[in-house]
Amino acid sequence: METFTFADVAIAVPDRVTDPHRKVWAKRAGPGSWWTGAERIAIADESRRALDCGFCAERREALSAEAVEGEHDSGGVLPAVALEAVHKIVTDSARLSLALYEGLVADGLSDAHYSELVGVLVAVFSIDEFHRGIGAALEPLPEAEPGDPERRRPSGATMEGAWLATVPADALDPEDADIYGGGRHAPNVVRALSLVPENVRTLGDLHGAHYLSYDEMRIMEKIRELSRSQMELVAAGTSAVNECFY
Amino acid sequence: MLRASVEANSETVDLNAIVDGSVSSGIEHGAELTAFAEVLVTHSDELPAARQAIVDLMGEGALVDAAGTVANFQRMVRIADGIGIPIDERMAEASGDLRSQLGLERYGSATNTVRAAGA
Numbered sequence: 486m487e488t489f490t491f492a493d494v495a496i497a498v499p500d501r502v503t504d505p506h507r508k509v510w511a512k513r514a515g516p517g518s519w520w521t522g523a524e525r526i527a528i529a530d531e532s533r534r535a536l537d538c539g540f541c542a543e544r545r546e547a548l549s550a551e552a553v554e555g556e557h558d559s560g561g562v563l564p565a566v567a568l569e570a571v572h573k574i575v576t577d578s579a580r581l582s583l584a585l586y587e588g589l590v591a592d593g594l595s596d597a598h599y600s601e602l603v604g605v606l607v608a609v610f611s612i613d614e615f616h617r618g619i620g621a622a623l624e625p626l627p628e629a630e631p632g633d634p635e636r637r638r639p640s641g642a643t644m645e646g647a648w649l650a651t652v653p654a655d656a657l658d659p660e661d662a663d664i665y666g667g668g669r670h671a672p673n674v675v676r677a678l679s680l681v682p683e684n685v686r687t688l689g690d691l692h693g694a695h696y697l698s699y700d701e702m703r704i705m706e707k708i709r710e711l712s713r714s715q716m717e718l719v720a721a722g723t724s725a726v727n728e729c730f731y
Numbered sequence: 732m733l734r735a736s737v738e739a740n741s742e743t744v745d746l747n748a749i750v751d752g753s754v755s756s757g758i759e760h761g762a763e764l765t766a767f768a769e770v771l772v773t774h775s776d777e778l779p780a781a782r783q784a785i786v787d788l789m790g791e792g793a794l795v796d797a798a799g800t801v802a803n804f805q806r807m808v809r810i811a812d813g814i815g816i817p818i819d820e821r822m823a824e825a826s827g828d829l830r831s832q833l834g835l836e837r838y839g840s841a842t843n844t845v846r847a848a849g850a
Contacts, residue, residue: 496791502799536774578812579839586815603813611806618771618798620782647843648815672822674807677814688810695803702732705739710792714742714758716800717733721749722768723804730830730841731811731818 494621502615505694506624509608509687514627517605518637518681519598522629527562528571528602529609529626534558535575545577566592570599571606579728586648596649597638597680604684608691615695642680645673652679664689666699674731696720734829750833760788764797771801817844 488510489503513529515522535541540555547553557572570589573581589599609626616623641656653676654665664685665671678684692698696716697708705713724731737744737758748756748765755762767781785794810816818826823844830836 496795498795502795574809574813578809581812581815582839582842583815600814603810607806607809607813610809611802614771614805615798615802617774617778618767618782618801619794620779646817651814673816673819674811677810677816688806691806692803695799695806705736709796710790711764711796711800712740712759713736714733714740714744715760715764716796717736718744718748718756718758718761719764719768719797719800720804721733721746722765723772723801724808725749726769726772727805727808727812728838728840729808729812730835730838730844731808731816 488627489624491619491621494619496619496621498619502694505690506612506615508690509612510624510627512683512687513605513609515630516632516634517601518635518683519595519601520605520634522632524563524567525601525605526626526629527560528567528605530560531563531568531571532575532606532610533613533623534560535572538572538576541572541576550577550580564593566594567598567602570594570602574603574606575610583648600649600678600680600684604678604681604687608687611691611695639680639682645676647673647677650680651676652682657682734826746829746833750835760785763788767797768801771798772805812840812843815843 489506491498491503513525517525520528538558540553540557543555544550544553557568559568563571566589573585586599590596613623639652639658639661641652641658642650643653643656645651645653652661654669654671657664661682664679664682665675666689675685675688678688689699693701701708707713709716711719733744733749734746742758744757745754748754748761752765756765763781763784767785769775770777770781782794785797835841
C-alpha cells in the first residue's frame with residue numbers, strides 16, 4: 486500500500502517531502518542500533534499518545550512537574566523509564582534538564598538507548614507536525630519487523646559538551662564517514678544524535694524535506710514558495726514558543 | 732539565520748517580533764506566519780483558521796513551506812533540548828547581542844551553554 490499520498494487534502498505535497506517521509510517510515514519498522522522494531526514503533530506510538538496524556542497535561546501546567554504524581558496514558562509496550570522520556574520530550578521540552586537525563590540513566594536507560602529514542606521520536610513527531618500543519622490525517626504507523634538491534638557503539642564517541650557522548654567529525658568510524666557529508670566540521674545540533682549514526686542520516690533527510698538541505702541553507706535568495714526571511718521568521722517563532730535557547 | 736537572511740536580502744526587520752506578538756516584524760505576511768507557527772506548536776483550536784489565512788494570502792505551496800519549517804524546528808528544538816547541547820561558538824559570537832536583546836537567557840535550556848562554557 487502506498488504511503489504518504491495525502492489523499493485527504495487537496496494540496497500538492499512535493500516529492501522532496503514525501504520521499505524522505507517514506508524512507509523514515511520504512512526504517513522505523515525494522516530493528517535499530519539498540520531497540521527492536523517493535524520497540525521503535527512503540528516509541529513512535531507513544532509520541533502520539535503523549536499529546537493526549539492527562540498526566541503530561543497536569544505536569545505541564547504545574548510549577549514543578551516532579552511534584553505531580555500519576556501515570557502516563559500508554560500503550561504498555563515500553564519500560565517506564567522510556568515512556569517517561571518520550572512523553573517528557575514531546576510535551577515539556579523546555580523543562581528538560583541534565584538532572585532529568587541523569588535520572589533516566591540511573592533508572593536503567595543507557596545513553597545509546599536514549600539517543601536512539603530521541604532520534605526515533607523526533608523524526609515521527611516532526612512528520613506528524615507537518616501533517617497537522619497542512620490539515621492531513623496522520624499516517625498509520627508501519628508494522629514492526631523482526632530482528633535484533635545492531636548494538637554497535639561508534640568507537641570515537643566522546644563527551645563534547647552535551648549531556649551524553651557524541652562523535653566528532655574527525656573520529657568517525659569508516660562505516661559512518663558519510664553522516665556529516667564528508668565535512669571536517671558539523672554543528673552541535675547535527676552531532677547531537679551521533680551516538681547512533683543512523684539518527685544523523687535521518688536528520689539530514691528530514692532537514693531537506695521540511696526546510697532546506699544543508700547545501701541549500703547557504704542560499705539566501707528565495708528558492709521555495711516562502712522567501713528565506715519568511716521561513717526564518719517561522720523558524721524563530723517556533724523556537725521562541727518552545728523557549729529554546731539554541 | 733533570520734538576521735542573516737534579512738541582511739543578505741537588504742530587508743528591514745524588527746527582531747523583537749520573535750518574542751512579542753504585538754510588534755510587527757516588517758516581513759511580508761509576517762503576522763500570519765508567526766501566528767500559524769504559534770498555533771501549530773501549541774496545537775491550538777485556531778489552527779484551521781491560521782492555515783486558511785496562509786493559503787488565502789500566499790497559496791498552498793506557502794502552507795507546505797510553513798508547515799515544513801515548523802515541523803523542522805519542532806524536531807530541532809527537541810534534539811537540542813533533549814541532548815543538552817550548548818550553542819556553537821560561532822553562533823554564540825554572531826548572536827550574543829540579539830539573545831540579550833530578546834531576553835533568551837531566561838529560557839531553561841540556556842543553562843546548557845553556561846554549563847559547557849564553565850566545564
